[in-house]
Amino acid sequence: MKDYKTQLKRYDLKATPQRMFMINEIEQKGHIDIDNLYKSLKNIFPYISLATVYKNINSMTQNGFLSEVKIPKLKTRYELSKEKHAHLFCTNCSELKDIFIDKQLVTNKAAEKSGYKINDTLITFEGICPKCQEKNNMVSTETK
Amino acid sequence: MKDYKTQLKRYDLKATPQRMFMINEIEQKGHIDIDNLYKSLKNIFPYISLATVYKNINSMTQNGFLSEVKIPKLKTRYELSKEKHAHLFCTNCSELKDIFIDKQLVTNKAAEKSGYKINDTLITFEGICPKCQEKNNMVSTETK
DNA sequence: CTGACTGCAAACGTTTTGCACGGTA
DNA sequence: TACCGTGCAAAACGTTTGCAGTCAG
Numbered sequence: 001m002k003d004y005k006t007q008l009k010r011y012d013l014k015a016t017p018q019r020m021f022m023i024n025e026i027e028q029k030g031h032i033d034i035d036n037l038y039k040s041l042k043n044i045f046p047y048i049s050l051a052t053v054y055k056n057i058n059s060m061t062q063n064g065f066l067s068e069v070k071i072p073k074l075k076t077r078y079e080l081s082k083e084k085h086a087h088l089f090c091t092n093c094s095e096l097k098d099i100f101i102d103k104q105l106v107t108n109k110a111a112e113k114s115g116y117k118i119n120d121t122l123i124t125f126e127g128i129c130p131k132c133q134e135k136n137n138m139v140s141t142e143t144k
Numbered sequence: 145m146k147d148y149k150t151q152l153k154r155y156d157l158k159a160t161p162q163r164m165f166m167i168n169e170i171e172q173k174g175h176i177d178i179d180n181l182y183k184s185l186k187n188i189f190p191y192i193s194l195a196t197v198y199k200n201i202n203s204m205t206q207n208g209f210l211s212e213v214k215i216p217k218l219k220t221r222y223e224l225s226k227e228k229h230a231h232l233f234c235t236n237c238s239e240l241k242d243i244f245i246d247k248q249l250v251t252n253k254a255a256e257k258s259g260y261k262i263n264d265t266l267i268t269f270e271g272i273c274p275k276c277q278e279k280n281n282m283v284s285t286e287t288k
Numbered sequence: 289c290t291g292a293c294t295g296c297a298a299a300c301g302t303t304t305t306g307c308a309c310g311g312t313a
Numbered sequence: 314t315a316c317c318g319t320g321c322a323a324a325a326c327g328t329t330t331g332c333a334g335t336c337a338g
Contacts, residue, residue, distance in 0.1 A: 118271035
């Protein structure tokens with residue numbers, strides 16, 4: 001567990017217990033949406049307000065401490081900002097994972113073809129994760 | 145202008161005037177959000193209801209006739225479903241453009257590294273479009 | 289001690305729903 | 314003619330705001 005306090009200070013945010021636990025929860029889960037975050041927080045702070053969760057998500061997202069991850073047909077999830085990466089989304093179990101790959105080639109190609117000056121490349125791969133592939137195989141074997 | 149009527153029939157949807165114009169508008173604009181679509185429709189159908197727009201967007205999105213385009217910090221925009229492509233988004237003027245590039249290489253790399261069976265690769269490039277680059281240069285030249 | 293943060297309640301904006309009428313096939 | 318689609322109004326949902334009290338620095 002990293003030194004969130006110092007990081008928050010850098011963003012002029014106070015290290016309240018609610019906020020500390022929010023960050024901890026986001027790091028543990030990797031990616032989480034507002035509802036699930038709120039539910040987790042309720043276990044520790046029964047009187048926490050949804051408004052507080054929103055206010056903190058917003059303040060931490062605005063200054064770049066957190067990032068939004070938007071995927072079609074899915075509620076927005078949040079993650080700690082980290083070095084550039086892509087996302088893997090399992091359309092079967094909804095798992096969302098980071099993957100670190102080199103985007104340089106495809107980015108260069110797009111820049112060349114379009115004339116855009118590209119500052120960021122967002123990639124989400126949708127498919128079936130290894131675990132779900134296994135499960136599907138077991139099922140199709142059973143039903144033979 | 146393509147034969148929307150036949151396409152709609154394939155999806156068991158009736159070709160109402162409202163729906164036909166929605167599709168036409170989406171094709172013209174390329175990508176559009178609910179609000180702007182509603183405003184355009186009002187010009188032709190002054191009594192059209194927002195509920196109708198939502199209902200049609202939903203029915204046409206569910207069966208794949210339309211696709212959602214979600215970009216961080218932006219309202220969801222809709223486009224006609226078409227062959228796989230990526231998106232270019234200008235963070236200066238908010239233009240959203242299609243770009244047809246080969247995603248095979250980066251997709252293969254991700255599949256190999258992760259073990260996922262990848263069915264779709266969503267890519268959005270964020271940057272500055274050629275027009276805005278020009279404008280910026282003119283400004284910086286003027287103020288020299 | 290002071291300003292930022294919290295919880296609560298109300299406000300606000302967006303999306304969905306139910307219903308009676310009208311239009312497409 | 315039979316339903317699906319429309320418009321309207323209300324409901325439901327998600328998010329933001331204002332305020333008074335509390336806590337971190």
